[in-house]
Amino acid sequence: MELWFSEPHTPDVKLSIRVDKQLYSGESDLQRIDVFESPELGRFLVLDGYVMLTEKDEFIYHEMIVHVPMAVHPCVKRVLVIGAGDGGVVRELTRYPEIEYIDLVEIDQQVIQVCRDYLPRTACKLDDERVYIHYEDGLKFVRTREDEYDLIIVDSTDPFGPGEGLFTKEFYGNCYKALREDGIMVNQHESPFYEADATACMRAHKRIVESFPISRVYQAHIPTYPSGHWLFGFASKRYHPVRDLDAARWDERGLETKYYTTRLHMGAFCLPAYVEKLL
Ligand code: AG3
Numbered sequence: 001m002e003l004w005f006s007e008p009h010t011p012d013v014k015l016s017i018r019v020d021k022q023l024y025s026g027e028s029d030l031q032r033i034d035v036f037e038s039p040e041l042g043r044f045l046v047l048d049g050y051v052m053l054t055e056k057d058e059f060i061y062h063e064m065i066v067h068v069p070m071a072v073h074p075c076v077k078r079v080l081v082i083g084a085g086d087g088g089v090v091r092e093l094t095r096y097p098e099i100e101y102i103d104l105v106e107i108d109q110q111v112i113q114v115c116r117d118y119l120p121r122t123a124c125k126l127d128d129e130r131v132y133i134h135y136e137d138g139l140k141f142v143r144t145r146e147d148e149y150d151l152i153i154v155d156s157t158d159p160f161g162p163g164e165g166l167f168t169k170e171f172y173g174n175c176y177k178a179l180r181e182d183g184i185m186v187n188q189h190e191s192p193f194y195e196a197d198a199t200a201c202m203r204a205h206k207r208i209v210e211s212f213p214i215s216r217v218y219q220a221h222i223p224t225y226p227s228g229h230w231l232f233g234f235a236s237k238r239y240h241p242v243r244d245l246d247a248a249r250w251d252e253r254g255l256e257t258k259y260y261t262t263r264l265h266m267g268a269f270c271l272p273a274y275v276e277k278l279l
Contacts (some may be wrong), residue, residue: 041055070106070197090131149179167203185234
């Protein structure tokens with residue numbers, strides 16, 4: 001018998017992935033957590049029925065959410081990561097020796113445990129000595145911080161359920177306060193393609209525009225997310241994401257990447273006409 005996992009992307013469109021076996025299934029206090037093994041996409045993590053990552057394409061998301069701000073800011077030492085219990089963001093960040101510490105704020109302890117157990121490729125750097133894990137609501141955590149971080153990365157779920165608060169004006173305002181005078185905030189911004197997602201994404205974008213002097217949107221192609229066309233928000237107090245990109249400095253590091261390049265970085269901020277119109 002064939003086993004398939006399906007995620008509805010709209011009431012009329014689904015993504016289906018053939019599954020070899022289910023490695024984990026459980027309920028935390030906050031959500032349902034599943035991990036499957038699949039022939040085409042490797043292992044994949046599902047929260048409340050939505051695919052969070054697959055081993056085959058997570059590099060795209062994690063490289064784009066980390067290397068874009070890291071190639072712009074001249075010296076990142078203190079980083080706050082919200083969500084991201086799978087460890088993918090932390091894995092990419094720990095490749096930068098100048099980073100002194102990373103506060104990882106994940107609301108669901110069980111997500112981290114399941115990822116440690118079943119997704120070693122993303123969870124592999126969660127024990128790095130610079131990483132401090134806080135099991136807290138990111139919304140509350142940022143309220144208590146001021147003028148501390150060079151970079152905040154918001155790796156949330158979709159804008160409903162446990163991640164909802166991470167798309168609010170209050171949250172973005174507190175992130176602004178928690179950043180130092182030249183800090184950058186990057187967040188995952190959903191897809192512009194299907195109407196319901198696009199509406200959520202535009203609402204969030206408007207709130208960011210109101211909270212930060214510089215705010216731009218960039219894109220990547222992530223095959224397993226709804227429509228495959230994914231956006232990220234870049235919000236900043238001082239640096240412009242393209243004019244302040246120091247490509248020579250980043251290229252000199254010699255970091256090996258599978259998706260991100262400084263050439264692609266510049267193009268990623270050029271958006272399709274229909275997306276420009278939405279913003
Ligand atoms: N966080 C954003 C995933 C959103 C996917 N949405 C969906 N499948 N409907 C990804 C976490 C990776 N660290």
